[in-house]
Amino acid sequence: MSVIDTKNLLHKFVEVCEEKSGKSLSYMQCETICEPLMEFFPKINPEVLQYELLTQGLFEPDEWIHVKNNVKEMEEQNVWRTVEKEYKYLRKLWKGPKVSIYIFPIKKANLKSGEQIPRKNGIAYRNVLFLFLSTKITIEEIRALLAHEYNHVCRLKFLDLVPDKISLKDSLIIEGLGEYAVKELHGEEMLAPWTKKYSYDEALYFWNKHFVPSLNVLGTKNHHLFLFGKERSRFPRWIGYHLGFQIVNSFQEKQGPFHNGELYIKSADEIIAGSNYPII
DSSP states (O other), X not given: OOBOOHHHHHHHHHHHHHHTOSSOHHHHHXXXXXXXXXXXXXXXXXXXXXXXXXXXXXXXXXXXXXXXXXXXXXXXXXXXXXXXHHHHHHHHHHTOOOOEEEEEEBOOOSOOTTOOOOOEEEEEOSSEEEEEEOTTOOHHHHHHHHHHHHHHHHHHHHHTOOGGGOBHHHXXXXXXXXXXXXXXXXXXXXXXXXXXXXXXXXXXXXXXIIIGGGTTOBOGGGSHHHHHOOTTSSSOTTHHHHHHHHHHHHHHHHHOOOOTTSGGGSOHHHHHHTSSSOOO
């Protein structure tokens, strides 16, 4: 397992679209892109996986006409080689597990007027992770994204829990550890904007009022509002991600230093208790 040559899958998708077989574009994307991935997801069907990947950044089926050029530009940037080299480095550094890595173009469609085109996103599971990349992304951004997502893989391997058994406190620490890995390896300038979005007093207020009473809520599907927040709700945007990073960062400052993967084998309870956000 390592970086998969998704160029072949992408070229096949373009070919079947060009043939105009009468099948829907969505069906052809599911058949050529998602069905080959089902070895990692034996309990769901390809359509469910397709929906999840689309929500995370996979290009829309009707963007097929741009895929061939996207692949060419990504090849010229040595994207697959860069990810392979960085993955080997991180795995050795953190003594992490083997994982299969799939790289696809990120979606650019359906953006609101004036909205910036997203440059990157990723999603990690225990045995596989996905990177969705713009052709305009820098090599340093790719390396930072991989650090964040592969750290998730390491943490999920350590926890050894199915998604329905992961608690909110673990989801917070998973995200915090991932972004702290970016800081450790690539510096503060590569951190996501949400790491600095709120003052300590603001974050502490939401932590005590809304998060502490819910830290043992199980099931990652029940954590989305806590993590991402929502306009005109009791959770401001990205508040859970912000808290997760600040908890891990303050734990490292107060209890560390810890290096080379030591953090991801500490329990959520230990990290929280030793941070600036203890449970009162």
